[in-house]
Amino acid sequence: MSFIAYEDVSVVFPATGKKEAVTALEDIHLQLEPTELVVVIGRSGCGKTTLLNLLAGFMSPSKGRVLMDGLPIVGPGVERGAVFQKNALMPWFNVRKNVELGLIFQKISAEARKARVEECLAWVGLEEFANHRVYELSGGMQQRVGIARALAGDPRILLMDEPLGALDALTRETLQELVLDIWNKSHKLILLITHSIEEALFMGTKLVVMTPRPGRIHKVYPLDFCQKFIAGDDARAIKSSPEFIALREEIMGVIHPKEGGAL
Amino acid sequence: MTGQPVKDPLFRHYLARKTLLISLVTSLLLVVLWWLVTAMGWVKPLFLPSPGQVLSKLGELFSTGFANATLWEHARASLFRVFSAFALACLTAIPLGIFMGIHDLAKGILDPVIEFYRPLPPLAYLPLIIIWLGIGETAKVVLIYLAVFAPVCLSTRAGVRSVAREKILAAATLGASRAQIIRHIVIPGALPEILTGLRVGIGFGWTTLVAAEMVAATSGLGFMVLNAKDFLATDVVLTGILVIGGIAYGFDMFMRLLERWLVPWKGQE
Numbered sequence: 001m002s003f004i005a006y007e008d009v010s011v012v013f014p015a016t017g018k019k020e021a022v023t024a025l026e027d028i029h030l031q032l033e034p035t036e037l038v039v040v041i042g043r044s045g046c047g048k049t050t051l052l053n054l055l056a057g058f059m060s061p062s063k064g065r066v067l068m069d070g071l072p073i074v075g076p077g078v079e080r081g082a083v084f085q086k087n088a089l090m091p092w093f094n095v096r097k098n099v100e101l102g103l104i105f106q107k108i109s110a111e112a113r114k115a116r117v118e119e120c121l122a123w124v125g126l127e128e129f130a131n132h133r134v135y136e137l138s139g140g141m142q143q144r145v146g147i148a149r150a151l152a153g154d155p156r157i158l159l160m161d162e163p164l165g166a167l168d169a170l171t172r173e174t175l176q177e178l179v180l181d182i183w184n185k186s187h188k189l190i191l192l193i194t195h196s197i198e199e200a201l202f203m204g205t206k207l208v209v210m211t212p213r214p215g216r217i218h219k220v221y222p223l224d225f226c227q228k229f230i231a232g233d234d235a236r237a238i239k240s241s242p243e244f245i246a247l248r249e250e251i252m253g254v255i256h257p258k259e260g261g262a263l
Numbered sequence: 264m265t266g267q268p269v270k271d272p273l274f275r276h277y278l279a280r281k282t283l284l285i286s287l288v289t290s291l292l293l294v295v296l297w298w299l300v301t302a303m304g305w306v307k308p309l310f311l312p313s314p315g316q317v318l319s320k321l322g323e324l325f326s327t328g329f330a331n332a333t334l335w336e337h338a339r340a341s342l343f344r345v346f347s348a349f350a351l352a353c354l355t356a357i358p359l360g361i362f363m364g365i366h367d368l369a370k371g372i373l374d375p376v377i378e379f380y381r382p383l384p385p386l387a388y389l390p391l392i393i394i395w396l397g398i399g400e401t402a403k404v405v406l407i408y409l410a411v412f413a414p415v416c417l418s419t420r421a422g423v424r425s426v427a428r429e430k431i432l433a434a435a436t437l438g439a440s441r442a443q444i445i446r447h448i449v450i451p452g453a454l455p456e457i458l459t460g461l462r463v464g465i466g467f468g469w470t471t472l473v474a475a476e477m478v479a480a481t482s483g484l485g486f487m488v489l490n491a492k493d494f495l496a497t498d499v500v501l502t503g504i505l506v507i508g509g510i511a512y513g514f515d516m517f518m519r520l521l522e523r524w525l526v527p528w529k530g531q532e
Binding site: 056087089091104106133150153 | 427429430432433434435436437438439440443447448451452454526527528531
């Protein structure tokens with residue numbers, strides 16, 4: 001039995017008023033294992049966020065089932081942490097309290113909370129910013145807070161919906177490496193959604209390529225570029241290797257069949 | 264050349280810095296104009312008493328008073344009415360607004376009621392309140408309460424709706440119960456708009472004060488002004504207006520300070 005299984009899943013958003021019904025996902029079959037780093041890519045409207053929302057428990061499928069350890073997912077849960085693209089930190093709390101929030105909700109003792117928060121802040125390199133207000137931090141640092149917060153409750157899965165999408169290229173690369181580091185140390189299942197083919201190839205152990213209208217899985221690729229990076233290879237060298245470029249072009253051909261290359 | 268910040272095309276940056284000075288100059292000019300028209304005898308004191316007259320009247324109102332009460336007693340009566348109405352509105356409108364923001368059912372029930380009475384002038388339903396509650400203190404407080412209630416309730420509801428979906432979903436993945444989401448996410452998230460609602464609400468409260476004190480009052484700033492009108496005591500009318508305006512303005516300043524202290528993140532996200 002797989003850790004996570006999408007079994008014949010379809011999601012249809014019903015017609016409202018003048019809008020026609022939209023099939024966001026159709027005939028999804030997908031298995032995820034505990035230590036994978038699964039990256040989902042596809043153009044806007046291909047249903048990749050819907051795929052993640054189903055696993056997060058933010059919505060339920062119109063048809064089929066999403067199972068974790070063989071049991072259907074019925075709602076959000078602490079074993080499935082989430083990192084959002086924006087707007088998800090609480091500006092009325094400082095960095096420490098944001099990271100601590102899940103532990104407070106779960107009524108963990110103050111001492112245990114303190115130790116865990118320190119640990120998570122150290123993981124993302126924000127020890128010195130614990131008492132800062134979150135809106136005073138840069139976009140990259142805010143995302144680090146989001147990651148630390150999701151990690152604090154030690155979830156089994158980390159769901160990341162374009163967490164790096166709003167960052168500048170350099171910050172983005174730094175955070176890609178941070179996420180890889182966290183994944184390598186914690187060996188949690190990570191489900192990452194992205195618009196960037198390069199990011200997808202570099203980070204994933206499994207790449208799910210989706211096509212829109214209706215949202216379907218086009219193909220699933222096994223990847224090992226991130227393993228090379230973790231083993232010590234240079235990120236630039238990996239991203240400019242012939243295998244990397246060949247695969248990038250192949251996937252671009254699927255995602256952007258007409259435009260040819262433009263992201 | 265030293266660096267200069269890029270100017271906002273609407274000059275909002277410029278205004279934010281200079282606005283205090285401009286306001287002070289405007290206020291000063293208005294007083295000078297007022298003094299000028301009275302000192303030159305362009306307007307009769309019956310219609311517009313001079314600033315000096317009003318100032319000495321203010322002293323007189325403090326010491327000997329008007330209509331059997333000193334200025335302080337009038338102000339105290341009005342402050343009591345406005346602030347008990349305000350407190351009542353906070354205790355009821357904020358919870359109801361939160362409820363309306365969360366439950367479509369609550370919104371469905373309360374929305375038509377609030378939206379119907381909100382645009383009505385308080386004077387229009389004052390007779391009804393007198394018929395129901397008599398001419399005592401209760402009727403006055405209720406009239407002001409109704410004026411404060413609507414803006415507070417509606418902005419609380421809007422504040423609750425404005426809390427980003429991501430925040431609530433994030434809290435849910437962190438194991439928050441419904442009550443925890445409301446306490447740690449929804450209420451602080453709605454706080455900026457609740458405070459705006461309170462500012463607008465108390466403004467409406469002062470606006471309604473005079474209407475509330477029209478009937479069977481024996482003290483109060485609004486009563487004082489209305490009573491002075493009957494005796495053509497224009498200086499008392501003007502003094503009363505200035506005192507009401509001053510108190511309302513002072514409270515608004517206080518609310519702005521409170522806002523800066525309670526919601527420093529407002530507009531920062």
